[in-house]
Amino acid sequence: MSEMLIKNATVYDPINNINGDMMDIAVKDGKIVDSVSGSARTIDAGGRLVYPGGVDAHTHIAGSKVNVGRIMRPDDSRLNNKPGTKVTRPRTGYTVPNVYSMGYGYAEMGYTTAFEAAVPILKARHTHEELEEIPIIDKGGLTLFGSNWMVMDAIRENDLDRLAAYVAWGLLASRGWGIKIVNPGGGEAWGFGKNVSGLDDPVPNFEVTPRQIVRNLAEANEKLNLPHSIHLHCNNLGKPGNYETTLATFDVCKDIKSKRDRQSLHVTHVQFNAWGGNHWGDFESKAEPIADYLNNNDFLTIDMGQLVFGSATTMTADGPVQYANARLLKARWSNGDVELEDSSGVTPLEYHPQSYIHGIMWAIGLELALLTKDPWQVLMTTDHPNGGPYVNYPMVMTMLMSKKRREEEMAKIAELTFERTSIAGIDRELDWYDIAIKTRATHAKVLGIVEHGKGHLGVGADADIAIYDIKPDETDATTEYNKVEAAFRHAAYTIKGGEIVVKDGEITATPAGKTFWVRSSAPADGHERMMEDLKMKFKKYYSVNFANYMVQDEYVEHPYVVETGYQ
Amino acid sequence: MQTVTLVPKEQFKISVEAETITPDNFAGKSADEIGALVAFEGNAPRPLSELFDIKVDGSADAADDVKIDINGNVNRVKRIGEAMTAGLIMINGDVDMRCGAKMKGGTITIKGNADSWVGQEMTGGEINVQGDANYYVGAGYRGEACGMRGGKITVFGNANDFVGEHMCGGEIVIKGNAGILPGASNKGGKIVIEGDTDMPGSEMTKGTIIVKGTVKDLMPVYQREGIEAIDGVEFTKYVGDVVVDGVGELFVK
Numbered sequence: 001m002s003e004m005l006i007k008n009a010t011v012y013d014p015i016n017n018i019n020g021d022m023m024d025i026a027v028k029d030g031k032i033v034d035s036v037s038g039s040a041r042t043i044d045a046g047g048r049l050v051y052p053g054g055v056d057a058h059t060h061i062a063g064s065k066v067n068v069g070r071i072m073r074p075d076d077s078r079l080n081n082k083p084g085t086k087v088t089r090p091r092t093g094y095t096v097p098n099v100y101s102m103g104y105g106y107a108e109m110g111y112t113t114a115f116e117a118a119v120p121i122l123k124a125r126h127t128h129e130e131l132e133e134i135p136i137i138d139k140g141g142l143t144l145f146g147s148n149w150m151v152m153d154a155i156r157e158n159d160l161d162r163l164a165a166y167v168a169w170g171l172l173a174s175r176g177w178g179i180k181i182v183n184p185g186g187g188e189a190w191g192f193g194k195n196v197s198g199l200d201d202p203v204p205n206f207e208v209t210p211r212q213i214v215r216n217l218a219e220a221n222e223k224l225n226l227p228h229s230i231h232l233h234c235n236n237l238g239k240p241g242n243y244e245t246t247l248a249t250f251d252v253c254k255d256i257k258s259k260r261d262r263q264s265l266h267v268t269h270v271q272f273n274a275w276g277g278n279h280w281g282d283f284e285s286k287a288e289p290i291a292d293y294l295n296n297n298d299f300l301t302i303d304m305g306q307l308v309f310g311s312a313t314t315m316t317a318d319g320p321v322q323y324a325n326a327r328l329l330k331a332r333w334s335n336g337d338v339e340l341e342d343s344s345g346v347t348p349l350e351y352h353p354q355s356y357i358h359g360i361m362w363a364i365g366l367e368l369a370l371l372t373k374d375p376w377q378v379l380m381t382t383d384h385p386n387g388g389p390y391v392n393y394p395m396v397m398t399m400l401m402s403k404k405r406r407e408e409e410m411a412k413i414a415e416l417t418f419e420r421t422s423i424a425g426i427d428r429e430l431d432w433y434d435i436a437i438k439t440r441a442t443h444a445k446v447l448g449i450v451e452h453g454k455g456h457l458g459v460g461a462d463a464d465i466a467i468y469d470i471k472p473d474e475t476d477a478t479t480e481y482n483k484v485e486a487a488f489r490h491a492a493y494t495i496k497g498g499e500i501v502v503k504d505g506e507i508t509a510t511p512a513g514k515t516f517w518v519r520s521s522a523p524a525d526g527h528e529r530m531m532e533d534l535k536m537k538f539k540k541y542y543s544v545n546f547a548n549y550m551v552q553d554e555y556v557e558h559p560y561v562v563e564t565g566y567q
Numbered sequence: 568m569q570t571v572t573l574v575p576k577e578q579f580k581i582s583v584e585a586e587t588i589t590p591d592n593f594a595g596k597s598a599d600e601i602g603a604l605v606a607f608e609g610n611a612p613r614p615l616s617e618l619f620d621i622k623v624d625g626s627a628d629a630a631d632d633v634k635i636d637i638n639g640n641v642n643r644v645k646r647i648g649e650a651m652t653a654g655l656i657m658i659n660g661d662v663d664m665r666c667g668a669k670m671k672g673g674t675i676t677i678k679g680n681a682d683s684w685v686g687q688e689m690t691g692g693e694i695n696v697q698g699d700a701n702y703y704v705g706a707g708y709r710g711e712a713c714g715m716r717g718g719k720i721t722v723f724g725n726a727n728d729f730v731g732e733h734m735c736g737g738e739i740v741i742k743g744n745a746g747i748l749p750g751a752s753n754k755g756g757k758i759v760i761e762g763d764t765d766m767p768g769s770e771m772t773k774g775t776i777i778v779k780g781t782v783k784d785l786m787p788v789y790q791r792e793g794i795e796a797i798d799g800v801e802f803t804k805y806v807g808d809v810v811v812d813g814v815g816e817l818f819v820k
Contacts, residue, residue: 075710330811350712 002498003028003040006465009050010472012436015445015456019433020472022047027463030498034459047471048492051436052457053112053464054393055443058231058268058303059384061102061139062116062130064123065315068334068346069096069385073313076348080391088507095313095348095385103135103510105391107501110466110491113454114390115447115516116141117180117231117268118317120338122544124174128555131515136501138454138464138560140447140516142231143176144317145217147187149340149541150534152206155216161526162533164220164566168522169530171226173550175517175559177447178228179221182317183235184210187342190319196235198245199252210235211252218256218264224520225259225564227448231266238321240277243286246270250293250300258299266446269305269383271365283357284420285364291371294378301446302372303379306365306396307358308388309351309412315386319343340541351388353409359417362409367421369400369438370428379446380438394488397439398481400430405481432472449516452562463498466491514560521565569594569627571601572636573619579643581609582663583618586646590633590654590673598623630654630673642682648675651692664701667694670718680724684708689737690717699724702746705739706732715739715756731758734774750776753815771808771815782819789817 004027011018011025026036060066070077070093079094080101091101106114119127119141131139145151145167154163167179185196185203192204199211218230234249236242250267258264267273276286294302316322319335322345326333329349336344351358365387369378380397384390398405403426410417410424418424430438444455453462470487477484490505501509522530538546553559571593585606593601601623602616615621627633631653641647642661650669658666661679668687677685680698686705700722706729707714713735721740728746731739734756741749744762753774760767763780768789777797789805795818796802802818 073710075708075712078708 003036004463004495004498005036005040005042006050006467007042007044008047009045009467010047011050011457012433012472013052013457014433014437014441015052015450016458018457025050025457025465027465027495027498030463031453032457032459032461032463043467043493045467047473049432049468049470049472049487051110051466051468052440052455052461053466053494053496054106054110055440055447055449055455056106056111056114056381056384056390057266057379057443057447058117058381059114059390060117060315060386061114061134061384062099062141063119063127065118065336065344065346066096066130067126068336069313069315069348070098072332072334072346073348076311076313079311085507087510094391095311095389097389099130099133100135103137103513104507107136107494107496107507108490108505109391109393109488110468110494110502111137112464112466112494112496113138113444113449115139115177118142118144118182119174119176119180120144120317120341120344121170121174121176122338122341122549124176124551125555128175128515128551132512132555132557134513135510136496136507136513138513138516140177141174142178142180142228143170143174144180144182144342145170146181146184146213147203147317147342149188149206149537150530151213151217152185152188152203152208153533154530155208155212156206159526159529160216160219160223161523162530163216163526164223165522165526165530166534167217167220168224168520168566169527169534171518171520175515175551175556177516177518178226179217179230180233181214181217181230182233182342183237183321184213184232186210186235187317187319190343191337195320198235199248214249214252218253222256222259222264224522224566226518226520227260227562227564228446229258229263229266231268233268233316233318234273237272237318238324240275240279240283243274243276243289246273247289247293250297254297254299256299260448262445262448263299263301265300267300267302269381269386270302270368271305271307271361271387272383274364274368280357283360285360285367285422287364287367287371288422291368294372294374298374298377301377301379301442302368303381303383304365304369304396305381305383305387306369307351307362308382308392308395309353309358309362310388311348311350312388313346313348313385315344315346317342317344319345321345322347325349339543340537353412354414356414356416356420359413360420362413363417363421363423366399366406367423367426370426370430371422375430375434375437376442376445378438379443393439394485397435397488398477398485400438401435401477401484402479402481403427403429404479429478432477452516452560463495465493465495467493467495512558514558515556516560516562517556518562518564520563523566568625568632568634570624570634570636572622572624572638573615574637575619575639575641575644576617578640579608579618581643583608583613583644584646585615585644586649587615588635588637588647588656589649589651590630590635590656591650591652593635594627594630594633594654596623642679648673651675661698667692670694681722683727686715686718686720688713689715689720692718694718694720696720696722696724699743700726702727702729703732704730704741705734705737706730713754725762730760731756734758744780750774750815768815768817769808770811770813771817772811772813773815775816775818777802777818779820785819
């Protein structure tokens with residue numbers, strides 16, 4: 001098949017310890033190889049920046065809540081509109097773009113993989129229908145388990161094998177990649193108009209605590225030897241003073257031993273969970289204790305959930321927090337109940353730099369990334385579209401790379417922000433290598449897809465390559481941030497599986513991407529007990545029939561299945 | 568002074584989206600240059616010269632010196648005068664939806680009737696509708712936080728439902744009657760209805776509504792504040808909508 005040679009590339013590939021070396025990259029049949037024949041198509045990078053294709057480990061790109069966002073926000077569909085071309089369909093939307101635009105937007109920035117971070121099993125079929133239609137990028141979905149009746153019953157009855165068997169079955173039923181936990185127990189409590197207030201507050205009617213849910217799911221995760229760790233959205237998100245809950249939640253998984261070369265806990269969009277103060281009046285940043293914890297412990301990773309000023313559409317399985325948001329901001333509100341599995345909510349809002357609360361939130365995301373010493377521990381995300389749309393990643397990258405860029409933004413932000421955060425005093429500026437870690441390498445490592453060819457450019461990896469129109473040795477990112485941002489916004493080339501999908505910032509081809517999912521074996525007797533319980537629950541409680549519940553293979557047309565097993 | 572006369576070549580059957588028809592776009596241009604501007608007829612881009620006979624008299628350096636006369640039937644032409652900043656548009660007949668949307672300045676006069684969303688989200692300038700106006704006079708697009716933010720709309724005939732929905736500023740005067748729910752979710756601005764209306768000011772948080780005719784149904788979410796005279800005429804003043812902690816003022820005769 002096709003061969004390609006990228007010459008004179010300034011390569012940053014942290015997984016293979018390549019830090020700005022000038023080299024050639026050979027591609028054959030969609031994979032990186034040692035060498036190619038003389039007839040290979042040649043691209044002369046001319047010393048320009050070359051990264052592995054970007055990976056986003058936490059984003060909301062498909063599923064019922066994204067669609068609810070689209071329905072609630074006709075005003076959003078007026079933004080960012082572009083007519084179709086010979087290869088693309090028309091594009092609409094900024095915070096909740098149309099399905100096709102999701103893929104184009106990532107590819108334009110040199111991203112080639114993105115994982116949808118919240119898939120209820122009951123809604124998984126819809127999610128996969130959308131994922132299939134998102135062009136170019138490879139995808140996967142994290143399945144929600146944190147407020148699930150099956151999970152909580154198994155935990156209360158102390159039956160870890162049954163829990164592990166349910167997780168394995170749930171991943172199969174949803175064609176999911178890993179365990180997502182959102183406000184453990186809170187989604188169920190919200191069904192009764194309540195919430196859980198912390199790690200030791202039992203879930204009504206189930207008498208299990210969020211602490212037990214997190215701990216047991218983390219153990220089940222390791223028993224099943226899943227590629228990804230548990231992916232946790234902590235309790236008390238969006239409440240001043242929640243950093244204490246966050247730190248206590250870290251400790252719950254401190255002694256969990258990971259069976260693979262990865263973290264044993266990933267805590268997501270920590271910006272929303274690193275808040276100090278007792279109320280909105282004395283609201284302040286507590287990024288420092290969180291960063292201190294990360295600096296002293298290497299078993300966990302987090303992602304930023306960086307805030308971007310302007311329009312956002314918050315969507316989460318954390319139903320109660322969305323009710324509180326909508327009430328506080330007098331905003332539109334949509335509420336969802338996913339039967340035995342979870343709840344959800346969608347609220348559009350606007351982040352204003354003149355508001356010190358939003359200013360402090362903006363600062364916390366950057367503080368987390370800059371105060372944590374090891375760049376592998378903090379992933380760059382905006383929790384799209386909760387903190388802001390993913391199309392702003394290039395701007396966030398320049399803010400991490402340039403103090404001057406941060407100061408330019410700080411000039412617009414309410415003064416009080418700087419009394420309540422340490423952002424003004426942080427001098428750290430990340431380099432090209434750190435950015436490669438934060439936007440691709442560590443995302444792939446955290447998800448466990450490095451061995452499946454993602455996030456690096458070693459021989460055998462997928463030929464997902466981004467070439468940016470900037471020369472690292474001639475560019476000072478600390479001052480020329482506008483140039484850097486423009487380059488990151490529109491890749492000179494994005495190559496996906498050996499095919500050029502973007503050239504000079506324009507989409508040139510729209511191949512279908514793969515969908516990663518995990519098939520895991522489970523303990524036989526646990527599986528038996530689980531099926532008995534599950535069938536009883538379907539009979540008594542679910543509105544759908546057991547036979548109609550599981551996502552069929554027809555809905556995942558381009559699967560990439562990873563087999564793993566109970567140990 | 569530059570006068571541009573547009574006459575549609577046919578009765579359009581498919582709606583035309585003509586946001587390019589503004590004094591700002593036409594200023595200083597010849598008939599050929601104006602004819603080269605594009606409007607969409609359905610999903611097909613068409614140069615204005617294919618849709619209109621175009622005549623230009625005189626020339627102008629800036630939009631405030633431009634007058635556009637539209638003769639003939641443009642009741643299927645939408646978005647005329649969108650985002651215009653200055654100058655004058657005379658529409659000698661009916662016009663389709665969203666005329667003067669996002670307008671910042673200048674004047675639009677419509678001799679006939681205007682369809683829905685006339686003056687949608689306008690921030691300045693003036694629109695006069697000498698006939699009737701349909702739904703959503705000076706309202707916002709679906710889902711938008713603010714409708715009209717400034718300027719003035721006068722409708723000499725009647726207006727349909729939802730006058731000034733989500734209005735945040737500016738003034739709307741309806742000389743005839745208005746349909747149900749004028750000023751719904753208002754956050755500012757002033758609405759004067761000289762005829763009758765029904766259920767004004769639902770969810771209004773700020774702003775003023777004056778109804779000189781009859782209010783058929785007053786929403787039970789307003790607190791009576793006494794009698795106040797406006798231009799020598801006594802009105803009963805109400806404050807609300809109390810359900811949303813509103814401080815909007817509603818004057819009813």
